[in-house]
Amino acid sequence: MRINRKSIRLKKKKAENEKVQNTxxxxxxxxxxxxxxxxxxxxxxxxxxxxxxxxxxxxxxxxxxxxxxxxxxxxxxxxxxxxxxxxxxxxxxxxxxxxxxxxxxxxxxxxxxxxxxxxxxxxxxxxxxxxxxxxxxxxxxxxxESKGWVTRAITEPESGKVVRGPREGFTESIIVNLSLIRRKINNPDLKFKFKEIGERTRTKTCVCYIEGLALKEVISELERRLDEINIDGILDSGYIQELIEDAPLSLFETVGYSERPDVIAAKLLEGRVALVVDGSPFVLTVPYVLIEGWQANEDYYSKFIFASFYRLLRTVSVFIALGLPAIYLSLSCFHQEMLPTRLLLSMSASRQGVPFPTVITLIGMLLVFDVIREAGIRMPAPIGQAVNIVGTLVLGQAAVEAKLVSAPVVIVTAISGMMTLLSPTTIGMVILVRYFLILLSAFLGIYGYIFGMILSVLHMLNIRSFGVPYMLGITSVKNHNGQDIWIRSPWWSMTLRPKLIGAKNLVRQTRNKG
Structure with a gap:
């Protein structure tokens, strides 16, 4: 005789609910x-x-x-x-x-x-x-219903300023945020499902998706992960982001976020699912793939030629920020024969009198740059700008004159640091991976850098975001997945949504014939 364990669990759960209701x-x-x-x-x-x-x-x-x-x-x-x-x-x-x-x-x-x-x-x-x-x-x-507390006005978010595009940003009120999304997508297929998370805070959250576009598997998986959260309180969407992501120990984020209603609306129209959290202006989106870190909402409001150029610029900047310090260290310490003679002599002359190894000065200057950047973010805006200017110019010049570091190290640090800032959503990942590559290059030279990049790529290939490959579309060139990856194709040619994300309804638009 087979025992139906599922029915036994359901009966037990029903009995417990009835007991709770009676008490x-x-x-x-x-x-x-x-x-x-x-x-x-x-x-x-x-x-x-x-x-x-x-x-x-x-x-x-x-x-x-x-x-x-x-x-x-x-x-x-x-x-x-x-x-x-x-x-x-x-x-x-x-x-x-x-x-x-x-x-x-x-x-x-x-x-x-x-x-x-x-x-x-x-x-x-x-x-x-x-x-x-x-x-x-x-x-x-x-x-x-008589709610009447004071809320912050709708303003342009500091984390996503644009030259061209909407100026609206999310606030800390979940009802206001939902209304901003509803204004962008005025369609009855836009669905909202509310949940309360947090044993003590009872924070209200809302799962948003467009019926007919979002995959039911992604919606059900998100709801399952939310139901499994057992925590005292949720004060920001960052709590939930860390609790529901696929690879919590990875440096690469598998849950997206944005303060801008137009960005969230665009992701919903591609078949993604959004999570709005009361008390937080950052709305989460899943699935999240690597290329989203290099995309900007302004890419879709400018002419596709300029948008493609700036996207390529951001993509190249990430690779420069990651690899430039490690490659400089490898060439200057292990592979001098690969450098032109004049450049090698100039670099050797600049190192005269510097008491520390190149790897120490490079890591030290990068740490100083990251400290200055963090200080500029945490301080009030006028003071933060002054700190950035003084820290960048005065400390760098003083370090070179005091023979604590060489001039090329300061140049490499400045270029790598500036390139990091071009993609704000990938700053944390770039900084840590950069240190990892520097350490490998300090021991193995250029082979250490190549080995580190291969390890990073293999790791990203193994990551999934709610069942979607993290590197979705990276190698696509011919099919429609490649139309919005390295470049942004013209709107009249992007007739289909990304596969695996908008697989339920791939057709984005129909082109007029003739």
Missing amino acids: TPTLEKILESNLELIKQIFNNDETIRIRKFQNKFFPSANFCVIYIDGMVNTELVNENIIQPIMKNNLTEEISTRHLLEELESKIIVSNRIEKTQEINKIVSSIISGDTVFLIDGYDVSLMI
């Missing part, structure tokens, strides 16, 4: 008892507000609203809840036999009202910025 505290019909219970839950919380009131035409009924100061729009509570109940003649306008239902449908003004008996739902509603309405003699409450 969930609920409201009583006595108003004072309910208020005492809520006061105990919010003990020592001076922001909780409890307002009791009556109707002069119906004094036998006792009403009460509960909310948190600073989380609600108090004008809305006063004008749409308290004032209509206090001033209207309830005995003439409604049936007092079904007082709660009549107030909900005829007196209280709100676009969203929910009923509940469960204390846990009431507490969660109060914390999220709603107003709870209670009546003496009823064991049911109304949860009335």
Whole structure:
């Protein structure tokens, strides 16, 4: 006899849910008892507000609203809840036999009202910025939407400034962010699925996708990984990004992110899935492939010739930032015969009097550059600019004059550092891989650099992002996958979406015949 283990687990889980529901505290019909219970839950919380009131035409009924100061729009509570109940003649306008239902449908003004008996739902509603309405003699409450906290205005994001393109950026409000996405994709196929993550913070998240474009396998896998998260709190989307990525120990990110609604909308239109997190202006996208780190949203707003040139420039800059220090170290220390004689003599003359080996000075200058870059980011903008200028010019010149480093090392550091900044989303990966290549080159010369690059490529070939190869389309030249990789083809030729990402519906546009 075969035992169906799945059905046994489902029955066990159902029994546990029923047990939890039976032990969930609920409201009583006595108003004072309910208020005492809520006061105990919010003990020592001076922001909780409890307002009791009556109707002069119906004094036998006792009403009460509960909310948190600073989380609600108090004008809305006063004008749409308290004032209509206090001033209207309830005995003439409604049936007092079904007082709660009549107030909900005829007196209280709100676009969203929910009923509940469960204390846990009431507490969660109060914390999220709603107003709870209670009546003496009823064991049911109304949860009335009244959120009114202050949010940051929609501005251009600092992490993605553009010369041409939309200036809107996401804020910390999940509802505002969803509305920005909805304005870009005005289609009923755009779907939103909400989830709460975090045992204590109960952070609201939303899975966004376009039905008919996004693969169901990717959506279900993302939801599965979100359901497996068991953490006290989520304060930013970065928490979730680290918890759901495919290769958490890898230097290469497998989950994308952006502050720009136009970028997220473009990725959704290609068949990707987005995750919006309340309290974070960065929206996550999956699957994520390597080439996305070199793409910019402005590529699609400029003429394809200029966009292709600048994309190639960013791509080349990544390879220069990665390889230039390691190649310089290899040539200057191991393979001098590969350098022109005059250049070799010039480099040797510049090293006269420098007490440290080239590898030490190179790593030291790169560390100094990274410290200056980090300091410029963390400090206020005017001070950060001054720090960058002073650190770059004064310290570099002083180090050369003091014979602590050679001039070529400063030049190599400056070029490699500037090239790193051209692709902001790949900075972390480039910095660490660069140090790895330098260390290999310090022992094996140019062979160490080549070996390190081969290891990096093999590692990337083994990475998947929600089932999609991380290096998708890198070697594509002939098929449509290569149209938006190294260069950006004209819009009239990009008729298909990327394979494996938009495989459910590859057709992006149809070209007019004739």
